[in-house]
Amino acid sequence: MADNTVNAVGGCRCETNPVRYEYTQEPYEVHYCLCTDCTDVCGGAMAVIAVVPKDSFRITQAADKIRNFDTKPTCHRKFCGECGCHMYLHVDAFPDFELVHLPTLDRGVDAGGEPDRWVFTDSKHPMVAIPDDGLPRHPGWAGTARHG
Ligand SMILES: [Zn+2]
Numbered sequence: 621m622a623d624n625t626v627n628a629v630g631g632c633r634c635e636t637n638p639v640r641y642e643y644t645q646e647p648y649e650v651h652y653c654l655c656t657d658c659t660d661v662c663g664g665a666m667a668v669i670a671v672v673p674k675d676s677f678r679i680t681q682a683a684d685k686i687r688n689f690d691t692k693p694t695c696h697r698k699f700c701g702e703c704g705c706h707m708y709l710h711v712d713a714f715p716d717f718e719l720v721h722l723p724t725l726d727r728g729v730d731a732g733g734e735p736d737r738w739v740f741t742d743s744k745h746p747m748v749a750i751p752d753d754g755l756p757r758h759p760g761w762a763g764t765a766r767h768g
């Protein structure tokens with residue numbers, strides 16, 4: 621029997637009563653995102669996004685601390701109102717998924733997938749170099765490489 625279950629747990633950076641989440645099914649896909657919305661809200665050079673089946677994703681602690689910021693009318697970014705950590709986002713175009721900022725998983729946790737492509741490379745910050753990893757690079761959004 622195919623086992624696509626995982627026990628991926630993560631959360632925000634609060635020392636007291638952190639927001640905690642989990643997902644229990646393998647991500648549909650994982651990608652590196654270089655779009656300015658992801659990078660600006662995270663203060664990072666890129667985002668590593670796990671596209672997780674919505675019905676396997678749960679907030680397990682401190683849901684009342686979660687705040688929302690829409691970087692687009694269709695893109696709802698969820699972060700901790702106390703420490704500011706961006707943990708996941710919901711995109712209206714993908715109603716059956718939550719998009720998890722994979723580095724907010726606890727270190728050492730099995731995310732259930734590996735990045736398979738780069739998206740929004742046209743938005744790459746000039747100080748960032750994409751490693752020669754052989755993965756497909758897409759100037760904007762692109763459909764999944766893994767599942768067709
Ligand atoms: Zn927090």
Ligand SMILES: [Zn+2]
Pocket residue numbers: 653654655656657658659667740
């Ligand atoms: Zn992005």
